[in-house]
Amino acid sequence: MSDAIAVLEKPLDDTAEPGRRVRDRAATERTILEAAKRLLAEHGFQGFGINAVARGASCDKQLIYRYYGGLDGLVEAIGADVGSWVRDRIPEDAGGMFLLTYGDLMERLILLFIEALRDDQLMRKIVAWEISENTEQVRRLSEARSKALALWIDRMRGSLIPPKGVDVVAVNALLIAAVQHLVLSAATSGQCAGLSLKTEKDWDKASVAVKRIVRGIYG
Template identity: 30%
Template sequence: MKVVNMEKDEKVRRNRVKTTQRIVEALEEVIAERGLEGVGVNRVAEKANVSKVLIYRYFGGMEGLLEYYVKMGKLFPVFTTTVLDQIRPLHESDVARIWYRQVIQTYRYFRTFKAAREIIKASVIENDSIAETTARAQDEEMTRLVSQLSFVKGADIQAISAVVIGAMNYLTIMAQNDRTMISIDLRSEEGWQRIESAVKTIYIALNKLAISSKEVELELQSAHLPIAQW
């Protein structure tokens, strides 16, 4: 009887995982088609071909589903302790590479994936509970990511990251709306190559400033570990 119950539980678990994946994929499609403002339980349930009762049962509603989506690791990577140890800089000058690579990779993904671009617009949508929940989940994930990858003590990494990430969010939204910034065509690859080069320049300069500062301490690897590909 115990074996039968275990098999039944495993089947239920697999079905839930598959259903959750369908719901998440449906959510992405609805966001891409209608934007965050057009998202609703009925639309997602219809797209996923599931009862809306399941969305409430699994996630508590649309706000819970969006929070789950933002935090599932697809938009913002979740690093294990082992990976973080591998990413940790070996030399003082390696810190800049860690910072600018993560920013550039993240926003390349946002620019190529419409649902992700719509998610970052949540912070500029006013008087909307779904947007507020989504923006809060984003901020929690970005705070976690900045904390994991700072590898610096004695500097206000949060404020520095807020300026850079805020600018990248804004530029990404401007690009989606076919706008320019200081005459840079944000719709073009050439324009974004210039933005990415500027991000590299900023972080390299910050890295040099950190190295020369007596108040700042860089957290380096204590042993030579293989550099993770991320």
């Protein structure tokens, strides 16, 4: 057994102090989860397997079954982590911006969403899978992300009311879809429909355009 495996197995020793075992187990679970996310981001579900995750986490594969129950449990855990991603990467504080209108709220969400998606390879993969794969695993991850975004809007909206006559579900879906397409196109070709998306200056231009669209709809 390698030294790395021995270290991860050590917390399971019944002679260890209870508090130490709990802390080490939590650390091992997190190591496995991060390895699974990294593997999924780099190779997709085609290369997603117990043995590959175990190699990435430098642990015995039995720990994956013990802590997560197998691949399905890992996917569930990644889905839960996706919900945390929305909370962590799209903070609920106003960031110094006064949210006086529903338009303020959506402008902040869209701009934060652009930044967060650009910085996260796995989330970009999930978005791409949503439109290209119809599997139970993809649906779980997609639903977790969509639910987390909807909850963010509900919590932040408070008493803010969108303008009358605006179908907010349809409009917000189109805004989010537009952002996702921009980010995915930038990652693959560095442009979208003739708009260069290679530099921060390019993205500033895209952000200004998105803000104008949001304000044109919501005021």
